[in-house]
Amino acid sequence: MTHRPILSLRTLSHSDPAPGYNPDSGNPCVVVRENSVLFLDGSASKTIIISNLPFSHAIIIRTQFLGYLEGKPCHALEVPADSSESAGYHFSGIRDIYGIIPDKELALAAYAVRIIDFDRSTGFCSRCGAETRQIPSRLVKRCTACNYSTRPRYSPAIIVLVKKGDEILLASSPKYPADLYSVLAGFLEPYENFEDCVHREVKEEVGIDVTNIRYFGSEQWPFPDSLMVGFIADFAGGEISIDTNEITSAGWFGRNNLPTLPSPMSISRALIDAWIRQEI
Numbered sequence: 229m230t231h232r233p234i235l236s237l238r239t240l241s242h243s244d245p246a247p248g249y250n251p252d253s254g255n256p257c258v259v260v261r262e263n264s265v266l267f268l269d270g271s272a273s274k275t276i277i278i279s280n281l282p283f284s285h286a287i288i289i290r291t292q293f294l295g296y297l298e299g300k301p302c303h304a305l306e307v308p309a310d311s312s313e314s315a316g317y318h319f320s321g322i323r324d325i326y327g328i329i330p331d332k333e334l335a336l337a338a339y340a341v342r343i344i345d346f347d348r349s350t351g352f353c354s355r356c357g358a359e360t361r362q363i364p365s366r367l368v369k370r371c372t373a374c375n376y377s378t379r380p381r382y383s384p385a386i387i388v389l390v391k392k393g394d395e396i397l398l399a400s401s402p403k404y405p406a407d408l409y410s411v412l413a414g415f416l417e418p419y420e421n422f423e424d425c426v427h428r429e430v431k432e433e434v435g436i437d438v439t440n441i442r443y444f445g446s447e448q449w450p451f452p453d454s455l456m457v458g459f460i461a462d463f464a465g466g467e468i469s470i471d472t473n474e475i476t477s478a479g480w481f482g483r484n485n486l487p488t489l490p491s492p493m494s495i496s497r498a499l500i501d502a503w504i505r506q507e508i
């Protein structure tokens with residue numbers, strides 16, 4: 229299998245204990261404002277890895293250690309929602325910098341946004357409401373009253389490319405632009421394993437049965453917190469009958485009659501591209 233996850237953080241190494249943020253070090257940072265990152269849009273370099281902050285350190289409201297980047301500690305820094313931009317820098321959503329910065333930086337930006345969001349949304353215990361404290365060097369918040377632990381949340385979901393001979397099943401959703409088709413996807417129900425979820429989602433959305441489910445690859449998808457697990461499955465029977473709440477149109481497509489496909493920044497497109505290249 230040649231699938232390469234688009235968002236991978238294998239370039240980031242970790243250590244224990246995690247170093248604190250030192251504002252005078254010039255070490256790399258990712259600056260987060262709400263769900264955006266600070267993007268240096270210079271003519272020589274376009275990056276979200278900032279070594280010299282273009283504003284006073286005094287405005288930083290939160291820091292989190294992300295890992296070591298080429299041997300240097302790298303932190304996510306949160307600045308207030310009303311922080312202004314300076315020349316050459318602007319705040320940008322993760323999707324807007326896809327293809328403009330390297331994939332490994334995109335993964336880092338998405339991780340920084342996710343970890344800052346974890347920090348800001350877990351200040352109080354979800355069980356008893358008391359204040360929490362972060363366990364040193366770990367992404368765990370512990371309640372100061374009842375000891376309940378909270379970790380960054382992930383919502384597992386499946387995404388599946390269904391094959392029938394030389395064709396694949398693609399569907400259009402009310403959530404997509406009108407002419408865009410993709411493979412099927414959906415969140416796990418608490419009573420399901422991944423295979424159960426593949427069978428149910430395909431049956432519910434298009435009314436067909438599948439078999440021979442195999443793993444393709446996975447992706448953390450930080451919009452906001454999906455962990456997408458990709459599969460390939462073979463058509464086993466049935467006629468396409470769509471759930472009109474979820475799907476507006478679905479059909480079998482060959483390599484020569486493909487509709488508009490999702491953006492390259494998605495595991496759905498990675499699945500379709502791998503099939504186009506006849507790798508799966």
Ligand SMILES: [Zn+2]
Pocket residue numbers: 353354355356357358371372373374375376
């Ligand atoms: Zn508690």
